[in-house]
Amino acid sequence: MRLPWQKKKEFFTEEEKQRLVAAIKKAEQNTSGEVRVFIESKCRFMDALDRAKEIFFKLEMDQTDERNATLIYVAVKDKQAAIFGDQGIHQKVGDQYWQSEVLKMLHRFKHEQLAEGISLAVEDLGQALQQYFPYNKDTDKNELPDEIVFGR
Template identity: 30%
Template sequence: MMERFFGEEARARVEAAVREAEARSAGQIVPVVVERSDGYPEARFRGALLAAALATALVLVLHVPLTLAELVLLQLGAGLAGALLALWDPVERLLAGRAERALATRDRALRAFHEHGLHRTAAGTGVLVFASLFERRAIVMGDHGIHARMGDEAWQRAVDALTAGMRRGDPAAGFCEAIALCGGKLAEHFPRGPDAPGNELADGLRTSRT
């Protein structure tokens, strides 16, 4: 999935968008994309449980004459089939649940914020632009120096642009649009002056499987 969406040309576009945005402000923007934020083992368990329950219900409704041993084997087979079906992305998303996916994405974004040093910029002006492809979710968050002035609402348009890019199958374009929007907001509140620090964090896109 990562190779499909983020080849050399796409990565270069995202990096150029970061350079352009940072040239107008004191912000330090770091774009990060992961294939998924969590493994969701509970999705396989739920898939197995639902499939076994459905098989049992069909046996009872249709009055299928099975011995106890045959019923157990049927439940085990159905459970295995349900667990395997839960490996399919659309089914896994459904079984994982919206709230669990949102929480996992938020937790992974917070980890990325610290992994990539956004909490260590000189003026607290680090901004994370984060996307998780499996969850189809995006998060934009700023360090204390920026967040105190802008808050969550200021980043929402960038989040919307990034998620729209993922929905239409072009997350790289979504990153570029989100970064440009962040750059505009940063230039408005934190214009780049002669005393602004140099480029503290690399501009390139960071990628990870999880």
């Protein structure tokens, strides 16, 4: 799904895109939580976390039943990243967890491993979500799309 304000950039090979979507699907298999990835060239804000929050709400990620959606935001050319989690998961893991995951991603990015860094963050988010919001086969549904969202 592409929103009107989005312009697709080729930050990944087709194989990397497929690997990232597969990582999202795998992360969500054992949890009611949701993971999305948003990629753009430049961050329009000074703080990547502010931009992540803006995107989170534009994508209506705050509408999940358990308020347990997470957004990984990356501004490739600006070399910025942030992770924003809705109140349900944020209350469980806190700011330090998000900051630690961002630092791990940025470390990979420094070594030109953009897809790998995001994939590992998705995996870690999946584990945290599974711990606090385990999968329930009777009630779970995929509330948000799994594909990568590309901005400008």
